[in-house]
Each structure stands twice: as structure tokens, then as C-alpha cells.
Amino acid sequence: MKIHNKYSGTFGGANNIVAMMEVKEGTIFTKENLGRIFHMTEGMDTVYGVNHNQIESIGHRTVRHLRVAAGGTLRAEPVMLRAPQTQEEVDSIRRIVHNAENIYGLIVSLDDKAALIRANFIEGRLDYKRIFDEVNAKVVEPFQDANTTVFVAGEPRLYGWVYRYAGDVFWILVVTYCIEWVLRWMYFHDWRGSLRPTLTGVIAAFWGMGFIHLIGLALDPLMLVMPFLITARAVSHAIRCTTATTRNSRSAAGTSAGRSSRRSPSSSCRPSRASSPTRSASWSSSSCRWSCCRSSRSPPRGGSSRSPFRRCC
Amino acid sequence: MAIDYEVPEDKRALYWLGDQLITYRNPVMIVVLLVTGLFAYWTFQLQLVTSFGDLLPQTHES
DSSP: OHHHHHHHHHHOOSOEEEEEEEESSSOSOSHHHHHHHHHHHHHHHTSTTEEEEEEEOTTSTTOEEEEEOTTSOEEEEESOSSOOOSHHHHHHHHHHHHHOTTTBTTTBOTTSSEEEEEEEEOGGGOOHHHHHHHHIIIIIGGGOOSSEEEEEEEHHHHHHHHHHTHHHHHHHHHHHHHHHHHHHHHHHOSHHHHHHHHHHHHHHHHHHHHHHHHTTOOBOGGGTHHHHHHHHHHHHHHHHHHHHHHHHHHHHHHHHHHHHGGGOHHHHHSOOTTOOHHHHHHHHTOOOHHHHHHHOSSOOTTOOTTOHHHHHO | OOOOSOOOGGGHHHHHHHHHHHHTHHHHHHHHHHHHHHHHHHHHHOOBOOOHHHHSOTTOOO
């Protein structure tokens, strides 16, 4: 870590984005395509948080080729100083690329159909959502057409995708909960049995995420799965508790009453206005904890009126 | 409040807690709702942030 922190400013850190422009027909060595690469590089250079000295592209000043000048001196000149204006400039750039071992096969593909633009981002200035949007606006969208495709990869890009779909994750959660309600209704045939697991899940999520904020942490997008996991466990426990209560209610109510109480534990414990005598019978002997505690007229078997918790369990 | 029924000795505290929760269910529910409301407020204050520096042990020697 010390080495990384010491040298990342000079040699680059871990936050790299690589964009590749690929043509389907022909090569990149045309005026239009080299112009695209040059302007894509310029666009990448203006993305927020980019390290301007660590961009690598044949359209950037940092990628140079060696040229022997008069007097036997060596000069390192950029491959492209501007977007090529004539066919002679295009030919010159192709000749330079094909003769430079630090470019050909590394930044430009061996079949001349693709070129890379690598960029490093400063760790303290990482704003993944903004970087994602700006790369799309300045590097990807303006330069794609039927013959040209732009691919982008890298860790900041990956986080950008996560941020982009964070809103969709919320709607997936809402739809999942609605489907769960329907499934629980089909299982319990009672709105209370369906709603209790949801309430416990929501309360668990509020407490968990509220506590994260309370201790001063932020929610990492890659940790989004954790609240889902905890909520799923809470819902699972609530369903298990409700199922156990249902089973106790049926066994306590006996065969005939149990048939009438099959609808739900709650309906057997507290009869509705339209309840039948058999359901009332099941209510009086029910072991449903909460309803018994609130509304039993005579203490069920095995407990006193002062200890509803004991007698219900 | 003393427990006036048979309970396993090792679960006496648990039964006592259960009794208390049932006996004082309304105050308990109000407290839980208040705390839940507070945590719900904090939940909506939670930021979705990725700090690369926080993922790595910055002071680790190796």
C-alpha cells in the first residue's frame, strides 16, 4: 500500500478506463477514423478526474515515436499533433505506427482495425456517476456509427454501471415485494399473514441502513446485496413464525375446527362478522399468541390470565 | 412481575422478557415505532458512495 500510494501519482493507480474504437470495414487509417481517435482522446482528456499525464493514445502527446534528426540526434515526437487533414498525413501516421514497437500491437491492433485509449483517474477525484456520464457524452456516443463501435471497460466504468442501475434495483425490489405479497396471500389466505413478513423486512432494512448512517458510513453500491440479504432473512423468519402459528392453531382447534381454521391463524383466532359457529369454537381454543392475548374471553388451556405469553406458547 | 407458572430454569429470563413485552406491549410498540421512524429518516440520509481508499488498508505495511 505504501508503494502504491507513493508511486501511483507517477505510474498510475488502479482506476483505469480503457476505450477501444473498432471499425468493421476497412482500417483505422483514414482521415475520418484517425480524426475520431484524436477527438475521442481530446474528449477523454476533459473527463472529470482524469490524470492528464497518464492518457495513452496515438492521439495524445504522451505517445511518441523516435526520429533521428540532423546531426544524429534523437527526437521524440507525438504521433499525432492534430486530426489529419490530408491523405499524406494519414500515410505518415500509418508508417509511424507500423514502425513503433511501443504502439503497434499495443495501442493499435495488428490488423489495423482497432485502437485503444487508456486513461488513469486520480483517486481523490473519483466521481463514478459523473465519469460514466461524461465518458458516454464525450467519448462513446458522438463517435459511434454503423461502421464504428466503441467499447469501454475499467473499474470506474464498472462502478458507473452499478450507479446507473441503482434506481432500477429499487424498482426490482418493489416489484419483487408485490410478487411476494401475492405468493404469501396464496399461501396464507390472509392479509395479515402476507403483510407481517413485509413489515418485519422493512423494519429490519430501516434499522440496518439507519445504523450504517448513524456510525458514519456510506452505502457502497457493491454492498447493495447485503440489505437485500438481511431483509430476506427477516422475511423468511416471519413466514416461518406465521406458519408455526398456523400449525399450532390447527392442532389446537381439532379436526373439525381445524378445517374451518385452515384459512389463516388470525381468522381462526378472531372471528369476523360472518364467522361460523365452528370458527368461533376454534377461536376459543386457539393458541394464536397475539389474538389470544388481546381478545380471549376465557383462558385457553395451560395458562393463567396473567401470563398470556406462556399460555399462548 | 414474578412468573407464576412452570418454566425451565435456564429459560426463565427469556420467559420473563416475553411476559414483559406482552404486558407492556403498547409502550414497547410506541418505542419501537419511534426508533424505527428515526432509523427510517437516517436511512433516507444514507449516501450511495464508493470510496476506493476505504476498500484498501491504507496504513498496512505490506
